Amino acid sequence: MEPKANLPLNIAVVGHTNVGKTSLIRTLTRRNSFGDVSSSPGTTRHVESQVLMVTGQKIVRLLDTPGFEDSIGLFDTIETLDDGREKLGIDRLALFLQSKEAASSFSQEAKVIRQLLECDVAFYVIDAREPVLGKYQDELRIISLAAKPIFPLLNFVASDNSRVDQWTKLLKALNLHTSMQFDSVAYDFFAEQQLYKKMQTMLAVGWQQPLELLINHRLEAWQDLLIAAANRVATLLIETASYRQAITKDTSLASSAKQLQQTIRKKENTAALDLLALFKFQSDDYGANLLPVSENSWKLDLFDPKTLKLFGIKATSTAAKGAVIGLGIDMAVGGVSLGAAAALGALLGGLWQTGKQFGREAIAYVSGERYLCAEDNTLILIWRRSTSLTSALRHRGHAAQKPVMIAKPQSEANTEETTADQQVMLSLKVARNHPQWSKRQGLVEFAPTAKQRCIAALTTIIIAQWRETYNIQ
Amino acid sequence: MSINKQLMRLIQCEYLRLEEETGVIRTGSKEIERQLQQLPAEQAIVERANRLLSITEKNSLQAPSRHYRQLSIALLGFFGILGGLATVEVFSGVEQASANFFWILLALLGVNAISMFIWLLLIGWPNPADQNDSWLMSIQAWLSRKSSQDTSALRAWQQAISTTGGQQWHLSVISHGLWLAFLSGTLVMAWLLLSMRQFDFVWETTILSGDAFVSISQWLATLPSLLGIQLPTASHVMVSRVGESPQDPDELRILWSNLLLSSLAIYGLLPRAMALLFAIFARRHHWNNVLPDVSTPYYYQLKMRLSPDTVAEGIVDDDAETCHQTHNFSASNTATIAKLQQLDDVCLAGLEYDGEWPPALSAIGLDDLAPIMFSVNAIDRSSREQLLSEAGNNSIRNIVLIARFEAAPDRGIIRLIRQLNSKPATLWLLLIQHRSQPTSQQWHDWLSAATDAQLPQQQVGRLNIGIGNDGA
Numbered sequence: 001m002e003p004k005a006n007l008p009l010n011i012a013v014v015g016h017t018n019v020g021k022t023s024l025i026r027t028l029t030r031r032n033s034f035g036d037v038s039s040s041p042g043t044t045r046h047v048e049s050q051v052l053m054v055t056g057q058k059i060v061r062l063l064d065t066p067g068f069e070d071s072i073g074l075f076d077t078i079e080t081l082d083d084g085r086e087k088l089g090i091d092r093l094a095l096f097l098q099s100k101e102a103a104s105s106f107s108q109e110a111k112v113i114r115q116l117l118e119c120d121v122a123f124y125v126i127d128a129r130e131p132v133l134g135k136y137q138d139e140l141r142i143i144s145l146a147a148k149p150i151f152p153l154l155n156f157v158a159s160d161n162s163r164v165d166q167w168t169k170l171l172k173a174l175n176l177h178t179s180m181q182f183d184s185v186a187y188d189f190f191a192e193q194q195l196y197k198k199m200q201t202m203l204a205v206g207w208q209q210p211l212e213l214l215i216n217h218r219l220e221a222w223q224d225l226l227i228a229a230a231n232r233v234a235t236l237l238i239e240t241a242s243y244r245q246a247i248t249k250d251t252s253l254a255s256s257a258k259q260l261q262q263t264i265r266k267k268e269n270t271a272a273l274d275l276l277a278l279f280k281f282q283s284d285d286y287g288a289n290l291l292p293v294s295e296n297s298w299k300l301d302l303f304d305p306k307t308l309k310l311f312g313i314k315a316t317s318t319a320a321k322g323a324v325i326g327l328g329i330d331m332a333v334g335g336v337s338l339g340a341a342a343a344l345g346a347l348l349g350g351l352w353q354t355g356k357q358f359g360r361e362a363i364a365y366v367s368g369e370r371y372l373c374a375e376d377n378t379l380i381l382i383w384r385r386s387t388s389l390t391s392a393l394r395h396r397g398h399a400a401q402k403p404v405m406i407a408k409p410q411s412e413a414n415t416e417e418t419t420a421d422q423q424v425m426l427s428l429k430v431a432r433n434h435p436q437w438s439k440r441q442g443l444v445e446f447a448p449t450a451k452q453r454c455i456a457a458l459t460t461i462i463i464a465q466w467r468e469t470y471n472i473q
Numbered sequence: 474m475s476i477n478k479q480l481m482r483l484i485q486c487e488y489l490r491l492e493e494e495t496g497v498i499r500t501g502s503k504e505i506e507r508q509l510q511q512l513p514a515e516q517a518i519v520e521r522a523n524r525l526l527s528i529t530e531k532n533s534l535q536a537p538s539r540h541y542r543q544l545s546i547a548l549l550g551f552f553g554i555l556g557g558l559a560t561v562e563v564f565s566g567v568e569q570a571s572a573n574f575f576w577i578l579l580a581l582l583g584v585n586a587i588s589m590f591i592w593l594l595l596i597g598w599p600n601p602a603d604q605n606d607s608w609l610m611s612i613q614a615w616l617s618r619k620s621s622q623d624t625s626a627l628r629a630w631q632q633a634i635s636t637t638g639g640q641q642w643h644l645s646v647i648s649h650g651l652w653l654a655f656l657s658g659t660l661v662m663a664w665l666l667l668s669m670r671q672f673d674f675v676w677e678t679t680i681l682s683g684d685a686f687v688s689i690s691q692w693l694a695t696l697p698s699l700l701g702i703q704l705p706t707a708s709h710v711m712v713s714r715v716g717e718s719p720q721d722p723d724e725l726r727i728l729w730s731n732l733l734l735s736s737l738a739i740y741g742l743l744p745r746a747m748a749l750l751f752a753i754f755a756r757r758h759h760w761n762n763v764l765p766d767v768s769t770p771y772y773y774q775l776k777m778r779l780s781p782d783t784v785a786e787g788i789v790d791d792d793a794e795t796c797h798q799t800h801n802f803s804a805s806n807t808a809t810i811a812k813l814q815q816l817d818d819v820c821l822a823g824l825e826y827d828g829e830w831p832p833a834l835s836a837i838g839l840d841d842l843a844p845i846m847f848s849v850n851a852i853d854r855s856s857r858e859q860l861l862s863e864a865g866n867n868s869i870r871n872i873v874l875i876a877r878f879e880a881a882p883d884r885g886i887i888r889l890i891r892q893l894n895s896k897p898a899t900l901w902l903l904l905i906q907h908r909s910q911p912t913s914q915q916w917h918d919w920l921s922a923a924t925d926a927q928l929p930q931q932q933v934g935r936l937n938i939g940i941g942n943d944g945a
Contacts, residue, residue: 016883017881017883018881018883029782029783030782030783031783031785034785038914039881039914039915039918040881040914040915040917040918041881041882041883041918042883042884045792046788046789046790046791046792047788047789047790047791048786048787048788048789049785049786049787049789050783050784050785050786051783051784051785051786052782052783053780053781053782053783053784054782055513055514055780056510056511056780058784061786063789066792067883068883069883069884069885070883070884070885070888071885072853072854072857072885073884073885073888075854076854111790114790115789115790130880131825131827131852133825133852133853134852134853134854134855134856134857135825135853135885137853138854217782218782221777221782224767224768224773224776225773227768227773228768228769228770228773228774229770231768231769231770232770274770277774278770278773278774280777440494441491441494441495441628448631448632448635449631449634449635449640452632452635452636453635459768
């Protein structure tokens with residue numbers, strides 16, 4: 001029987017300077033505020049730890065270390081410290097730690113070696129874009145002296161100029177047959193799962209159960225996150241579809257249209273910020289200069305025909321930026337309520353609501369009021385943009401420094417409504433007839449049940465569409 | 474509505490959610506969240522709301538329930554009276570004090586039976602009210618609004634109840650309760666009428682056979698007779714037909730009254746009471762299991778805060794050197810490349826140069842260079858040593874060290890530059906940039922590295938072969 005593992009599993013994240021050790025930890029812990037990241041060498045100069053938890057239990061401790069810089073020099077130093085007697089690798093490292101070099105020119109490296117001697121596992125992080133050089137081999141030789149399991153981890157593998165093959169060849173030559181691939185900027189959840197699973201197979205039996213716990217917990221959280229994001233998008237769509245801007249006698253059509261545009265843009269922007277926050281990309285984590293949303297296409301004019309075109313929607317008429325809704329009674333009752341009239345309660349409910357709505361519409365009609373609402377194309381655009389944003393956030397590592405970019409989702413050829421669009425638009429039809437749903441916190445006289453149910457139904461549709469059509473897992 | 478403990482907890486959570494979604498953060502919430510990290514997330518969410526709300530607020534959250542109770546009592550009373558009035562109405566149609574028993578029973582229980590039947594049919598249906606709010610909910614919300622000042626408490630109630638689902642049970646409780654009140658009124662009024670007034674119970678038919686009524690009455694009597702109540706027998710029924718003259722009309726009146734009252738109780742009230750109890754239990758069971766819906770963004774984030782996936786333990790081994798040198802450099806170094814092209818004799822050295830070695834001069838952006846005496850690319854220990862020993866040759870006047878601009882100048886690189894710089898030959902550092910994006914930070918890093926290696930800035934040049942010489 002293996003003794004029970006002593007939690008947490010201490011992982012020393014080591015490697016050459018500037019290979020993305022801190023970035024890796026940022027992404028694995030979903031904290032873009034962890035440590036300092038820059039393209040300059042030697043950014044991290046201390047050892048800092050971050051723990052992965054499962055319901056209050058510490059499972060894995062990741063130790064961020066300074067990078068190796070002068071590996072060739074370090075290796076030479078450790079070699080020269082040899083007093084000729086036969087020694088184990090750990091003893092040679094211990095000898096080095098007591099030397100004056102460890103306190104002076106190799107103080108950064110000494111910190112790494114101290115962690116190596118104390119940890120359970122070492123992640124050797126490699127920038128897969130870098131050429132395979134002698135200094136890295138020396139590093140691996142030094143690390144192997146610590147006699148700890150080493151997991152070479154190829155970072156930035158999603159980059160165009162990564163050299164995974166060359167690196168794997170070197171690692172195999174050094175007897176490191178299990179290497180892991182991960183990209184801390186272009187995040188892939190399933191690669192992360194693979195990482196823990198590989199550790200499971202390589203480590204002692206005692207670690208399997210805690211790692212299983214971590215793997216399952218992460219998967220659950222990842223699925224929950226998708227549902228929460230879908231829920232937020234559904235809420236945005238429902239609240240936008242149900243929004244109406246009244247044109248009173250005192251306001252002109254143009255000013256009402258402007259008001260409508262402003263309100264809807266604000267709704268979309270709030271939702272985008274909420275999505276960022278859900279994925280733990282907070283604006284203040286980036287600092288003022290790296291605000292990911294406002295700097296990019298999210299700032300684009302929703303109603304601009306060019307934007308519509310960018311997202312593959314043909315603006316049917318630029319003049320009709322809003323459609324005037326007349327009396328809604330025929331649609332409200334005929335289309336919506338009767339479908340559910342199988343149940344007596346629903347029929348009465350429909351009449352109750354419709355009666356109220358009818359009253360209001362009638363008053364509006366008599367007093368000459370008209371409403372503007374967002375056009376279908378705008379709704380499709382919002383739907384596609386939030387899908388793009390979610391997709392981008394889904395594949396964004398917390399080490400990413402560039403603001404969120406929204407990929408061009410549709411080619412020029414595909415300007416028609418897709419089935420996914422139609423599905424979503426169909427469930428939005430209901431919302432069109434419930435202007436009271438556009439409020440974040442509804443009026444008290446309308447019980448929020450129906451809106452809630454509509455959001456729940458749309459959330460399910462959105463998740464299905466994301467999974468099937470947009471391959472958001 | 475009796476206040477279900479668990480539902481109340483959810484209402485408290487919803488109250489807090491509605492408040493926090495407007496951007497309010499209560500003092501002490503961070504501290505409480507920290508304390509609750511050991512609990513399972515859902516429990517922690519509930520407990521957090523419990524601790525954050527003041528007693529006054531909790532009391533105010535009970536208000537809609539109090540209003541609801543008052544409203545319920547009023548409605549129950551109203552329906553009870555309605556039941557009584559309906560009974561009076563039914564009996565007032567009786568001519569010459571001879572009441573048609575089966576007609577009265579049908580009038581008093583018929584609609585109830587139909588409604589009960591519909592309920593039984595629909596109870597298996599998950600969402601009878603599909604896209605609209607149920608009318609009862611709407612009325613309830615509307616009435617509550619009229620009677621309550623605290624809209625935020627009411628909103629929390631609505632949100633909680635609407636997110637829990639299980640509405641059919643809540644509606645069932647309401648409808649059964651009201652029907653029960655109605656039937657109770659009916660029973661009481663029927664008893665009063667039968668106590669104070671005299672009715673001869675008869676039955677009549679034109680097209681049905683008399684036997685049918687006998688068997689119906691005997692069938693009706695089955696359950697009440699189990700309770701030992703005196704009821705009309707088959708012969709009693711036969712003599713009660715219109716036109717017959719029974720021998721003992723007083724006894725017959727009592728027997729028929731017994732059957733009417735016990736039928737009302739057993740076939741009207743009892744099923745309703747049972748259905749009401751069932752609905753109450755179902756509702757309680759449902760509410761006992763309600764939890765905040767963590768699939769919504771607010772609760773998802775709260776859950777993540779209360780049960781964090783990661784925890785920072787801070788710095789374990791701090792950096793002793795607090796002061797790092799910062800240098801100021803000029804942004805460009807135009808003269809270096811020009812000077813390079815004018816050198817007499819040159820040896821080419823690679824500094825971890827990536828690619829074919831020695832590189833064709835045109836490939837690295839240099840058109841012309843003096844004859845090259847030797848070239849070594851220092852990519853590992855042995856090639857480094859070779860370079861250092863060859864560079865020590867006194868006959869060499871210029872060493873052009875070629876490095877990738879994209880590489881990070883680490884201390885190992887700085888050490889090599891310093892070692893080469895200490896040789897008698899003049900050292901030039903030429904950085905080849907492959908990617909086109911300009912990175913002032915990297916240029917700064919290299920100049921800083923050169924300064925650390927005591928190499929003058931004027932001997933460092935940059936060539937961008939991605940987009941050509943950018944003059945740096």
